[in-house]
Amino acid sequence: MIRNFGPSEILFLIESARWTLLLTFLAAAFGACGGLAVALARVAQTRAIRNFATGYIAVVQGIPVLILLFLSYYGLSRAGFNLPPIVAASISLAIYASGYLGDIWQGAIQSVPVQQWEASASLALTRPQQYRTVILPQAVRIALPPTVGFLVQLVKNTSIVSIVSVVELARAGQLVNNATFQPFPVFITVAAIYFVICFPLSLASRSLEMKFNAYRGG
Amino acid sequence: MFGLHFGPVFARSDALVYGFWLTLQLSASAIVLGSLVGLSAAAVRNMGPRPLRWLVQTYVEIIRNTPFLVQLYIIFFGLPSLGFKINAIEAGILAMTINLGAYSTEIFRAGIESVHRSQIEAGQALALTRLQVFRHIVLVPAVARVWPSLVSQFILIMLTSSVCSFISVEELSGASYTIQSETFQSFEVYIVAGLVYLALALVLKMAFAALGMRLFSRRRIKPIALHLPEMQP
């Protein structure tokens, strides 16, 4: 029984994008916590902590998201946790996000001029106070455009988890294609939905970048 | 708790080696072809006629804002439905080329724009054509300046080749999937595969850095930092 690719199929695709957004949100939230820890570890005063963070980033950035997904999926089940696929998927995407966000934010922290550290130290602030009131507020401005840009990558990479039967947008596209055998319109529609999610984020990233450059120039 | 058993995995090392070889082939083809696409598109974007510039920009935006997996599906499932015959490996190389092409267009463009106007004016004052100015004055400093960003993108496309296993290309990830379904040592297989990817990423990084030194270091051009999202497509 071959179905036609009609409005109800398109609706199904749009609805499945909810899972794409949920996955993105979970991965971004947990990845942000991990990423902040990685970034702070990367600029820590203890060499061993710095080295560990550097190694973590190198490993996460040197392994495909697909393999990270399988490692957390099978690794967790081998350790005795039988988690639903969506949880394993969120964990692997969060690990992926923490590696890249940690790198971006570390760069942002280090691009705050060393004089800002000196000036705040000479005012008798503690290190946590320096971070909270002087360094991080400036680092956030620098980090915002690439962070929003990274969200685009995160949205797109949620498509990878379709392989562990999470019915997000890409998997939904596959299902509709299997039912309709009209791959071209089906996957063009899927691509269009991703584009509608990603393109505004790309534009936002670029306009933030421009605003930031104008601020630095002025 | 874990009790890892790598024996059955290494018993199938022939499949892993073949998969690794295929990963290398996919990556190398995409890097060469994708760079050519990116460089041409960046040149068009820089000095082509307006409609073509607009076309390049559209291409870049569409590719950068949609997942590689969907691009791959459109090529592998979509093209045959329109009458173009294509096998999985060809589809993989084509998708990777188109993908890297879009990302490297933006990188090359940033490099081209970083070459100072006065350099171009000096070339034009010597009666060179626009293409000659591009080829002899702009190209080398432009590429040299963005070389580190370009190398990051090359490594990302190598990692992205893993997605080709979705259309049953038996590259490293595809081979790993096959082995885990035969041996049930799923965790072990992916540890091995992960380490191989990691090693390949590090080796590529060093090799390209060395190549960059060889190509550009005597020319004393400082690389520029890009704020492009050079993340996995």
Add this chain to the structure above:
Amino acid sequence: MPIVVVDNLRKSFGPLEVLKGVSLTVERGQVVALLGRSGSGKSTLLRCLNGLETIDSGRIEIAGHKMDYAPRPLRELRKDVGIVFQSFNLFPHLTAAENVMLAPRLAMKIARPAARQLAEEMLAKVGLADKLDAHPDQLSGGQQQRVAIARSLAMQPKVMLFDEVTSALDPELTGEVLNVMAALAADGMTMLLVTHEMGFARNVATTSVFMHGGLIHESGPPATMFAAPRTPEFQQFIGQSLK
């Protein structure tokens, strides 16, 4: 009882020895101008006094604190020793008042309204009562540097260090900063300053210290030092500075 004691201070950056055994005492209320060519070690000496550089050997006592690089004692020292930098180093994301309030609130635990009042007083003292809510990028260099001085003063330090604070300013803006510093000196603040402003060193400073090759070469009251240099190096330095 001197307020600053530096004894046989040595400091190297890699193979380069910048301070080769510097000794110096400063009494309460003194204004000490550190003079010398670039590379003579004067800025390094000043930064050592605030613990921004660690020393290799020797002894520093300042405002009743022995130099100790552990975080807590270093913070206690810095509450009593203010420093103003050549490049202002204001916090760009905070307004002038917020820049001044930051350390009183966090390091001295003063409540926000009191800190705000303190900031208003300090900014009025440097002639910027009308710029409380301006961000640093809306201020001229001279105004930024005066905010930086107010920011240090808000800690009510016992000693103030000034590291070439007018060198990054356009000539027409140096006056407003030097006037604030002269007023501070007249108030009895103990000050050490690295400067290229010979007029200020001569007229406001109570002591001039000429550094050369990582050592104190010559020191004394400016009037006598400038009138009759004892060493050919200082003579040459004045000659060049007056050109």
